[in-house]
Structure formats: C-alpha cells, structure tokens
Amino acid sequence: MSRREASDLACRLGQNAETVCRHYLSNGRRQGNYWLVGDARNTPGRSMFVRLRETRKGRAGKWLDAATGENGDLLDVIREVCGLTGFDDIAEEARRFLGLPHVEQFKLAPRGDKARSGSTEAARRLWAMSQPIAGTIAEAYLRQRRIAVARDLANLRFHPHCYYRPEDHGPTQTWPAMIAAVTDLAGAVTGAQRTWLSPDGSGKAPIGTQRKAMGDLLGHAVRFGRPSEIMAVGEGIETMLSLKSALPHMPMAAALSAAHLAAILFPPSVRRLYIACDKDPAGDGAREQLMRRANQAGIEAVALTPTLGDFNDDLVAFGIVALRAHVRVQLMPEDVARFMSLAA
Incomplete structure (x- = not known):
C-alpha cells in the first residue's frame, strides 16, 4: 500500500468515522463529536477518543488514547481490531468495508491507451478522477432534494468538470456532475452514472439529457x-x-x-x-x-x-x-x- 493510497483510505474512513466506529469499536459509544472506547483494540472503556467530525483541532477519524498517549487514524483501528500486520491486508479490509473494488479489479489501462467511450474502462477512469462528495456541489444537490448525506455513500463521488456531449452533436460542454459507481456483487466497478448539476447545486444542469450511464450495467447496481x-x-x-x-x-x-x-x-x-x-x-x-x-x-x-x-x-x-x-x-x-x- 503506497503512502498516497493509505492517505486516501484514511480520509474515506474519516468521512464515515461514526459508521467505522460502530462497526470496529462496537464496545464504545458516541459522546458529542467523539467516539469513546477503551483502546484501539475495542476494549470497553472511555480513555480513547475518536474524532467524528473535522474541526479546528484535527481531521475526522484521528484518535488519541489518553491513558497511553497512543494516537493514529482509523486504518490503525482496523489493524488492531482485526489483528492484521501487512499493509496490503489492512488496505483490503478498509476497501471491503467502504465498498471499494479490489486493487486488481480496479487497475486502469496505461495512460497512453485511450479507453473506448462508454466502456467499463472509461467508467473506471472517470471514477478514479472524481473526488468524495463531502462539501461539494453534489452534496448540496442531495441536500436540496432533502436527502440525508450521512452514511454508506462511498459509491458516490463528484467531478467538477465532467464532459457532456449533446444528443444533437453540438459542441462538447463541461458541467459539475455527481458520479455514481455501478458495481457487481464482488464490489468491482463495472460502470458509472453521471448526473450533471447546476453550478450552485440547486438542481440538475439545464441540458437535454441530465443523466447518462456508461459501462457494464446489466445485473449490477x-x-x-x-x-x-x-x-x-x-x-x-x-x-x-x-x-x-x-x-x-x-x-x-x-x-x-x-x-x-x-x-x-x-x-x-x-x-x-x-x-x-x-x-x-x-x-x-x-x-x-x-x-x-x-x-x-x-x-x-x-x-x-x-x-x-x-x-x-x-x-x-x-x-x-x-x-x-x-x-x-x-x-x-x-x-x-x-x-x-x-x-x-
């Protein structure tokens, strides 16, 4: 697991910090903006504090054990609770929990090879180029639809400049878009749906076709x-x-x-x-x-x-x-x- 991948996984876990804590640190409980538990091995108690939201004091998912002075992120929690030692095993467990594809399922073609438009490979590249929805126009759009943006949204991302090709073969445009990963039962990304949005997130973009799917969709979701x-x-x-x-x-x-x-x-x-x-x-x-x-x-x-x-x-x-x-x-x-x- 590279340093960049570890940082990305830790960030994603932090965005779902309470859900992660409820699963791996089930002997603890929430108090305000923190999850309290005995230690990173899920021992009952109150000496370890996991930050559930990003504040001026630090990022969500960071924790401190006041009894020992130990600190870390939620990847460290997964390591301790699951008894894992290898970085690859820790990353795999984190990906499994987040619903992300396995590394070998997510390998992209070399950058010099152009993915065919609408293909599974093109969908995977778009997904890889997108970012988490927290704080984006996509989150504003969901809230405008009165949807609670809280948990289990690892398969939604945001792209600020997603290409849109009009049906009448007019010039290609770019609009912000919510990107949804279509996955098979094993968690591999097989496709993606783009929902183009207005720049302020108040609704869908004022275009002819406001959403399009790409890749292998049949049977998947x-x-x-x-x-x-x-x-x-x-x-x-x-x-x-x-x-x-x-x-x-x-x-x-x-x-x-x-x-x-x-x-x-x-x-x-x-x-x-x-x-x-x-x-x-x-x-x-x-x-x-x-x-x-x-x-x-x-x-x-x-x-x-x-x-x-x-x-x-x-x-x-x-x-x-x-x-x-x-x-x-x-x-x-x-x-x-x-x-x-x-x-x-």
Whole structure:
C-alpha cells in the first residue's frame, strides 16, 4: 500500500468515522463529536477518543488514547481490531468495508491507451478522477432534494468538470456532475452514472439529457451499504437515498432504470427483498418481473409503494417524518422493530 493510497483510505474512513466506529469499536459509544472506547483494540472503556467530525483541532477519524498517549487514524483501528500486520491486508479490509473494488479489479489501462467511450474502462477512469462528495456541489444537490448525506455513500463521488456531449452533436460542454459507481456483487466497478448539476447545486444542469450511464450495467447496481439478509432495491439513486434517509441501516441498491431493476442480480445473503416501485407502467412491469424472479430464487419479495411518483417526490413534498410513517406500514413487523427503532 503506497503512502498516497493509505492517505486516501484514511480520509474515506474519516468521512464515515461514526459508521467505522460502530462497526470496529462496537464496545464504545458516541459522546458529542467523539467516539469513546477503551483502546484501539475495542476494549470497553472511555480513555480513547475518536474524532467524528473535522474541526479546528484535527481531521475526522484521528484518535488519541489518553491513558497511553497512543494516537493514529482509523486504518490503525482496523489493524488492531482485526489483528492484521501487512499493509496490503489492512488496505483490503478498509476497501471491503467502504465498498471499494479490489486493487486488481480496479487497475486502469496505461495512460497512453485511450479507453473506448462508454466502456467499463472509461467508467473506471472517470471514477478514479472524481473526488468524495463531502462539501461539494453534489452534496448540496442531495441536500436540496432533502436527502440525508450521512452514511454508506462511498459509491458516490463528484467531478467538477465532467464532459457532456449533446444528443444533437453540438459542441462538447463541461458541467459539475455527481458520479455514481455501478458495481457487481464482488464490489468491482463495472460502470458509472453521471448526473450533471447546476453550478450552485440547486438542481440538475439545464441540458437535454441530465443523466447518462456508461459501462457494464446489466445485473449490477449502485450500492449503499453491504448486502445482508434484508435489503431494498429500486430504480433511481435519489429514490433509494430518500428511502435510505428513512431506513439508514437497511442496505440498498439503485439499478438506474426499470429494465435494469428487473434484471438485477441477487446477493447470496438476501432472504427478503424490498422493491421500491416508481408509479409508472415501466415501474409496475419491473416490479412484477423482479418479484417473480425473487420468488423463484426462494427470496421473499415485498413491494414498497410511494404516495406520489417515487420516494424522493414523497420526501420533498411531505418530509422525513411522513415518509417514515408511510414506509412503516409497508414493512414486515420484525423489520419495523429492527430498522425503524434504529432510524428514530
């Protein structure tokens, strides 16, 4: 693991510091802007402080053990908790947690080789050139859509000058864009979706086609959270992030279109699949086809239906409290107890 890669992984872990602490330092608890635990090996106690937000005192993810004077970042926590010694093993565990692809899956072609437009390689290059969304126009856009920007967003990035080629073959333009990584079940990047944005983040860019996907999409998805026995799938990124605002601890995936939703591949761990439906004929057809495939695979399929066109329409129109109440009555009773109590 190079110094640059270590710095990048530490930064990404820091951007998700509370989620990292809840997973690896489960014997601790949050107090204000810090996570308190006994030490970097997850011993119960209060002598170690992990900073959860960047402040004037330092970056998120940095920690200090007041009892011993030891300090470090969240890569050090992963090393201690998992008992790892090699840098490559630590990096691999960090990538796994963040949902990033393995190094060998993410190798790019030599810079002298031009990636074919719209290919998986072009998607990977665009993803590699993008930056985390924190503090960017992409984050402002999501907040404008009333989406909570808090956790499990490692598969979203931002590009300040993303090329846009008009359908009428006009001159190429550049606009800021939210970049979403499409991944397979192993976490390898197979494609990307670009959502071009207005320069102030108040909405999408005033162009003919405001979003385009590239690469290998069939069966794959933009994933938020690691798959478990219960998860939710749907079409659009904003739709699924709206639902995730109501159910932040439920893993979710956006297939990007009705056709791709109908063909999405099931993670081996899934036993119950919630299907977030858009209220249109294409969404109805995708739901029926996906429910049929899920049932054939021995997976319980449950439809989640919005009041308006999709769940982001509901979130913008009615707010998060009303959205949670609407979703609550559609969940299985055991999932209400599991996910709604955590979201409260």
